[in-house]
Amino acid sequence: MVKEGVDFRITQMACDVDARKILEFTRSRPRSVKEISSICGIPLAKCYRRVKDMEEQGVLRRLEDRISKASLYSSNLRSLQISIEDDHLSLNIEFHDGTKRVFEFDASMIEENSAFA
Numbered sequence: 001m002v003k004e005g006v007d008f009r010i011t012q013m014a015c016d017v018d019a020r021k022i023l024e025f026t027r028s029r030p031r032s033v034k035e036i037s038s039i040c041g042i043p044l045a046k047c048y049r050r051v052k053d054m055e056e057q058g059v060l061r062r063l064e065d066r067i068s069k070a071s072l073y074s075s076n077l078r079s080l081q082i083s084i085e086d087d088h089l090s091l092n093i094e095f096h097d098g099t100k101r102v103f104e105f106d107a108s109m110i111e112e113n114s115a116f117a
Contacts, residue, residue: 010057010093014080018042018050023059023075030063030072058095 013019021040025031031039037047051073054060059077064070081092091103 009053010059010080011082011091013054013057013059014082016050018046019054019059022047022050022054022073023077026060026073026075030065030074032065032070032072036073058099061097 018040021042022036025036025040033047033051034044036042036051037044040047042050051060055062055073059075060073061076063072063074065072076095076097078094078096079092080094081090083090083092087106089105091101091105093101095101
């Protein structure tokens with residue numbers, strides 16, 4: 001499930017090297033956190049935290065392996081578009097599950113957000 005409300009964490013993830021590696025590695029097929037950590041060269045504890053954050057934001061889907069019952073993760077992000085025009089920022093996100101999110105901000109909202117302070 002995707003959280004509601006204005007949240008800059010998805011844009012921060014788009015700029016994060018580890019998050020982009022995770023999205024790329026989980027695009028073709030679901031993977032376990034141990035696989036992601038090993039192949040992407042991300043320490044296991046950090047990988048678990050990043051995967052959890054990405055799942056909370058809806059960019060990763062958690063699936064269960066039928067045989068091992070292990071959690072597997074698959075990229076749910078179809079596209080992310082960020083546009084800036086004058087004092088207006090627009091964020092359009094489309095997920096593989098059909099969910100779409102659109103956020104629009106003016107400069108005053110961005111300046112007040114602690115993520116950019």
